Amino acid sequence: MLRIFDVIFSALGLFVGFPILLVVFVLGLFDTGSPLFLQKRVGRNQRPFTLVKFRTMSVDTASVASHLASAASITKMGAFLRKTKLDELPQLWNVLKGDMSLVGPRPNLFNQEELISERSKLGVYDVRPGITGLAQVQNIDMSTPKLLAETDKLMIDSLSVKAYFTYILQTVTGSGSGDAVN
Template structure:
């Protein structure tokens, strides 16, 4: 019941409230991005959703517009040269992820679930297939995120995603959400460069 119906109702309700409450923050971040560098406020990137269907994830733009597309950050020769000044703060604080509230409202994502893989991260997608982690909606945050985030190798990340699939419940989602808040406040697990698993 929770996985099939209640989770979606909670996702929509809380995301709708978040959009109403956070719109001033959205506006401030948008202005800072436009003042800091040329380019759009939002960054769109093709990701893998439920059932391995593709959708475009939304984020606040944190890199210059000349950054190579559809490439994980760890594959860039010098990722720091592409990240804007405002982008460094947004990525460190995870505020760049806020526009995914729109993805949740659209029914493309959930608040809690495996982080959506890039469409060309075939190794991660294949590993997740072993655990059924591609059969649920990807999330704004997830069990793997609070257990290592960017520091996790792909096989371990997929195992945590599979563990989440097995444990999905309202109580477990609340646990993940609360731990995510504390993790963000401490800035844990966010790395640029060689250890980065996905473009953020």
Template structure:
């Protein structure tokens, strides 16, 4: 009952209220983006939705218009050279994700769920298939986002997404929602130009210990 109906009703109410209540913030960010760099205010990108159907995700543009399209930030050689000044702020605070309230309203996404993969992130999509994580609506935030976000290895991220699918409930969503707020305040898990940095950091720390002893 919660998965099929109540969750969707709550998503519609929350996204609509969010769009209305944050309209003043939208206006401020739109002006800031236009002043900061030439190009459109919004950025559209093909993502994987429920049952692996593609949809166009909506974000505030945080990168220059000459940035390679359909490429995850962590795969860019030097992502900082493409991110605008306002873009750095938007990414750090996750405000670049605000336009996805419209994706939620029309049914492409949920408030809580696995973050939608890029259409060409085949390794992540394949891993999520193992846990049924491609068979639910992707979310604005989710269980993986409060347990590492960009720092997670792909297989770990997929397992966390699978855990969420298995334990999906109202209270699980509440936990993810408030956990996300706490993570954003602490700016946890945001890594430009890298993914799986927890594992990489462990390797580096191990090498340092080998040298010291």
């Protein structure tokens, strides 16, 4: 049932949000010269997939988890995109393709070994990763792997249609700050 919501809302979001996507893309050309950020992430059953986001950091920023990146790497436009969560909009394509869900554990990098271990123990990779979820609205990021994995598991075990829409609504209305940056 939730996959049907994912397909409907991601397609609708891409269609309705196309003018915004286009404007941000063009502005991103002037900001970094490379407006899209593509990165291999750990998906369902630990299979790799390519995450698509709008770039918020300079092109030469190391490929590390956000909490390990320097805040100096964030561009002025990137700070705005992060604050408004517009940098996440291209992930609707990942949702439509089936790589992700609107709600699920945030996909991590393959070099985040401690988080992979904690999530593996709890079966977090049995579901599609998501754009938002319980950890995001509670401001729990990847800097606390054990707590994040436990929160992801709690969300997975209690996910209902009501919770699905609650997490989306909380995210859209500004709950959660996303992954911290040093």
